[in-house]
Each structure stands twice: as C-alpha cells, then as structure tokens.
Amino acid sequence: MSADNPFRRTKIIFTLGPATDSEAMLEALFRAGADIVRLNMAHANHEWTRTVIRRIRAVSLRLGREVGIMMDIKGPEIRTGDLAAPIELRPGEIFDFTVRGGAPGDSPEEVRSVGVNYADLVKDVAVGDTVLVDNGLIRLEVLARNETRLRCRVLIPGPLGSRRHINLPGVKVNLPAFTDKDRRDTAVGIEENIDFVALSFVRSAADVEELRAFLAEHKSHARIVAKIEDRSAIDNLAEIVRACDALMVARGDLGIECPFEELPGIQRRAVRMCLSYGRPVIVATHMLESMIQQPVPTRAEITDVANAVYERSDCVMLSGETTVGKYPLECVQMLDRIARRVEAEDDAPAAPPPELTSEKTKLLHSAVVLANDLPDSRILTFTRYGFMARSLAALRPQRAPILAFTPSIELQRQLRLLRGVEPYVMPFGSEPDITIENAIVFLRNKGLIAPGDKLIIATDILSQDRLIDAVQLRTVR
Ligand SMILES: Nc1ncnc2c1ncn2[C@@H]1O[C@H](COP(=O)(O)OP(=O)(O)OP(=O)(O)O)[C@@H](O)[C@H]1O
Ligand SMILES: CC(=O)C(=O)O
Structure with missing residues (x-):
C-alpha cells in the first residue's frame, strides 16, 4: 500500500500527564492519530481522573474521533x-x-x-x-x-x-494482586466508563480473574490488560495470556526485575505467544525516552519502535515522553511516521495463524487468505460484540486494513487497540445487506474507498430467512 495509506496498522497509546492534559494538547494528539490514552493511577487523584476523562470524551466528540481510555492500576507496587x-x-x-x-x-x-x-x-x-x-x-x-x-x-x-x-528483585512481595487502592481507583474508572483496565505486576491467571470478577460485579465491560513486569509473570506467561484480553510487555519494570539482557528475548517470546493465542499485545516503555528532552529520537529508539512493528505487535506506548516530556506531540508524530514506513515495506511472509477452533474462525481465515492474495483490498466486517474484528485482527492480514462497523461507541473505542482495525460507528439496518450497502456509501463519501477497489466482506447474510456466515468479494462501483 502507498505511503499515503490512510490506515496505520500499529496503534499508539500515550500516557496522560501535566504535559498533555490540556484540551488543546489532547486535540493535537488525537489529530496526530493517538488511539488510546493511558492514565497512570500511581500519579493520579480521583478528581483529576474524572476531570481528564470527561475532557478526553468532550474533545473526542468535538473531533469526531473516539479514543480509548486505559486506566493503569498499580497492583502490588x-x-x-x-x-x-x-x-x-x-x-x-x-x-x-x-x-x-x-x-x-x-x-x-x-x-x-x-x-x-x-x-x-x-x-x-x-x-x-x-x-x-x-x-x-x-x-x-x-x-x-x-x-x-x-x-x-x-x-x-x-x-x-x-x-x-x-x-526488590527476587523478593516475593506479600501484597495482594488487586489492592484496596486498585478497587477504589477502578470503581471511579467504571463510573466514568473507561474502556480498559491495565493491571500492574500480574503474577498469575488468578490475578486477572480477580479483576474480572470485580468488573463483572460492577457491570463493567472494560477489557483487561495484563502487565507483565516480573519473573513470576514470565514463569506463568501462557496462563496469563490465556486469561487476559490483552497483554502489555511493561519493559520498565521487567528490565529491572529480570537481568536486562534477557529483555529482548522476553519481549519476542511474549509477542509471539500473544500472536499464537490471538491476544492483542502492547510493547511499552522507553520507546522514545530521549525525546523527553530532545526533539529527535536516537537511531536505536527508531529501530526499537520499528522492531515492535516488525514483530506485529498491536500497540506501541509512550510514558514519560508524554507525561512530562518537552515534545509529546512530536513523539506521537514520530511513532506514526515510523510505523507507517515500516508497515509499507514489511513483506515478511504471513505468520502462521493462531489455532482455529471454530468453523467461523476458519471462514474468517479464508477471508484473510483472500485479502493477502488481492493487492489493495480491504476487509469489511460488522460486529456487535467485537468477535469478528478481534478474530480478523488476530489473523494479521498482511496489508488489507480491517474496516469494522459497529453500532456501539464503547466497542468502537475498544477496537482501537487492535492491529489493523479501523473502527466506525454506524447503526445497523434491518437486514445485513442494507448495513453493508450503508457502510460502502459511508466509506465512499469519506474518500476511503474508490471505484475498482476490492472489498472482502465478512459478515452474516440473510438467505431464505436464515442468517448464514459468509465471505463475499465485491468490487466498488
Ligand atoms: N498524572 C500525572 N501527574 C503528575 N505527574 C505525572 C502524572 N503521570 C505521570 N507523571 C510523571 O511522569 C513520570 C513518567 O510517567 P510514567 O507514567 O511513565 O510513570 P512512572 O511512575 O515512571 O512509571 P510506571 O509506568 O512504571 O508507573 C512519572 O514518574 C511522574 O513523575
Ligand atoms: C509501563 C510500566 O508500568 C512499565 O514499563 O513498567
């Protein structure tokens, strides 16, 4: 796809802090393509939290670009x-x-x-x-x-x-996984309708389940990001990946708790494991650290960001660069620029797909194979609960973006986390065919598709009063 490709596949998360919490800066960062805002509860009081969440929502509404909000609770820190x-x-x-x-x-x-x-x-x-x-x-x-x-x-x-x-490297800290402070913070997040809760220092699947039970009890649909930060998380990686909705390779703490020369291998293993289980994965911390002070990154930082893109992670994340850094906007622009360039030239063969357990995911796999075969095609899907979009993203189409339509604004925000997914909110019509037609008109009006483009449409269709799973190939007229 060309360099002016409107769809960046790798998503950008930035951490909110004094350098970025003004309305003007939020607007600039959203325009620059930030996908998700992280609130680090180690540094946030509840008044600030509520104020900035409302501000983020207001700016999103004004710009017509809904971003996700991730509350990072500190766990046993x-x-x-x-x-x-x-x-x-x-x-x-x-x-x-x-x-x-x-x-x-x-x-x-x-x-x-x-x-x-x-x-x-x-x-x-x-x-x-x-x-x-x-x-x-x-x-x-x-x-x-x-x-x-x-x-x-x-x-x-x-x-x-x-x-x-x-x-305290090597010391088994006797703190609960989900502390009283975490409960109080999460309760505020739920009231403000956050989209993700990131749990720090996850040590086992049980830690994730504890948070999941709390969210269910409070009727929250927030998705759980498990942050792996120490040796126990590495030892229990597979069960944590299975239990969470997304994984964060939190390299700041990992690089202290484990010998730092092990960090690149741990990152690679964690990303590959997430891909093999179809779980989204975030690579975080020190991606553009020198840009806290300088307007340009080091060559090594550029290569580190590129590496996360080559590894096919879903997201890259900024911390100090955007909380207290001097160049927060430039950092988001830099990630955007590096990701687009690397994605444009990435011609690595398609990765082996995650285990396909259902007929539906096997069908979606065939849609991705077709998309990989047709240059400049786009995948369209329609999703109420996110299953279709998540499954397609997990299959990592090589070039085709996944244009995901949903009637739910909450789901749209959550889909921002997924590599290659461009989410749009649209009410669904009374029949699948009407919804597909509306989506095509919407995309044409936005200039995102043009006559001659190939669309691979993965959705159910009505056939003799029955809904059947289908993959269609259409050419835009
Ligand atoms: N909401 C905030 N208010 C004030 N300062 C903040 C806020 N968020 C972050 N900071 C400052 O920015 C620095 C870097 O942010 P970051 O979120 O990476 O925190 P951290 O505590 O260093 O790391 P970790 O991600 O491991 O919790 C923090 O050390 C803190 O000084
Ligand atoms: C993000 C974070 O908490 C870390 O890298 O340690």
Missing part, C-alpha cells in the same frame, strides 16, 4: 511517599525507608529518610538484599531492619523525588 523537595542521595550515605510512621523519631538526626506505602516491606526484605529506586537508577543495600524502618547504604546515588517506584 511499592512507592516512596511525597517529598517537599528531592533528596540528593550521596554515595555511601546511610538512608532509611520508614513504614508505620517510623522515622524521623526512630532515626538519628544525621540519617535522612523517606516513607514507603507498604508496611510489610520490613518483613519481606532481608539484610543484604538490594533495594532499587526510580526504575533502578538508585541502588541501596539493606544493612538492618526493625518494625518501622529499613536501614540501607547507598551504592548508586541519585536524586530521590516524590512517589518513586521501589523494586
């Missing part, structure tokens, strides 16, 4: 507390992490300290263990512990800011 000003940790300095309101009373005056949001930290960690802070930038060694504090020595120094993430 340990963080330091708020600080009035950053503490500059010095090499060799003795430093305390306190719980249950421990220090300063407990620490001698010369020992500086910070509170931590997890009281049992002092039980889980042993003398000699390593404590990593702020994505592993700061490293400390545990010297001693008591009921209210961990006393450490700074091995690798650095500035300690507010709410910094603590990693």
